[in-house]
Amino acid sequence: MDVWHKAGRLENLFPDISTLVSHQHKSIGDHWSLQGWNFIFRKHLNDWEMQRVTDFYNTIGPLNGLEGCQDTLWWKGNKKGIFKVNCAYNWLNNSYQLTSNWPWKGIWKSKIPLKVSCFVWLLVKEAILTQDNLMKRRIPLCSRCLFYGETVETVNHLFLHCRVTSQLWRLFLNLKGVSWVMPSKITETIQSWEEAGMQFKSRERWRIVSTSIWWVIWKERNSRCCDSTENSMEKVKLNCLLLLCFWCNQLYSTDTISLIDVLDSI
Known part of the structure; x- marks a missing residue:
């Protein structure tokens, strides 16, 4: 069963021969003697099986000298064959x-x-508890987007394609003069957003923009769902801009004060 030949497992290379061998679970060393290979077959071989047996012996033929070796495990992760956690x-x-x-x-x-x-991380895994994910857990709901109720509330709809979310994306794209096509999934969005921000002074701050959009949308969605309160579109945009400004000021320890300075520094 072990891979001791560079061509692969003998069981996979010669499945028909494997069924003919009597002692399939013996080690390779048990089938080797000073006289050569000693495989015992279950029955007399038919003429059409002889060519496959010949190919089998030609494959393992060069591997001799096993009588002087001890069967050991060899890990392919490094040249010494010794398993190490860091190498793995x-x-x-x-x-x-x-x-x-x-x-x-x-x-x-x-x-x-x-x-x-x-x-x-949960967004990328599409594991955030949107209504469709709650329904997968057998929680009875009438799944609909809490912003406009036009479609089922899924992760990709809520954080990418919802009309409220789309306005936040367009807000930053228009401020920076970026032409960008919205991908269909969160994973693709993160990668595409990274590429779109390569032209700017601070790629790290550009990366925060998408996160601030998602966080504000999630907070607003939960307010509408749990507290039955909602903000206007202008208020949602302002919350997103202020959150971006707060994260840039606090986490980068800069002297930036105004929101305009934050947007200019991206």
Whole structure:
């Protein structure tokens, strides 16, 4: 079962031969003697099976000298074959980055409160308790967007495509003169927003803009849902701008005072 040949598992390379061998669970060393390989088959081989057996022996033929070796585990993560946690972490991290577009920098590298970073992480996972996610937990609801009630309240709708949220996005895009197309998912939005902000002086502050939009929308949504209170669109925009200003001032320890200065510093 172990991978001791560079071509792969013998069980996968020769599944038909594997069913013919009598002792399938013995180690490779048990099938080797001074005279060579000693595989015992369950039955006499048919003519059409002989070619596959020949290919099998040609594959394992060069691997000799096993009589003087002890069966040991060899880890492929480093040249010495010894497992180390740091090597395993680096190997898994590199493999994950090659196959995934997980926007970890946009989540954990932003200069925002930790609880907000955790909130964004849940957004990317689409695990925020919007009404559709509550219904998946068998909570009976009539799922609708709490802002306009035009469609089902999903994570991507509430934080990307809702008419209230769209106005906040357009507010900052117009202020900075950016032409941008809204992606369909949160993950794509974080990546696209990062790319759109490469032209600005402070990419870190530009990154905070999207987070401030999401946080204000979530707070406003909860106020309407739990407290039956709602703010006007102008008030929602002002809250978003003030939150951005507050985070930039507090977390960057700058001397910026006015909101205009914050927007100019992006």
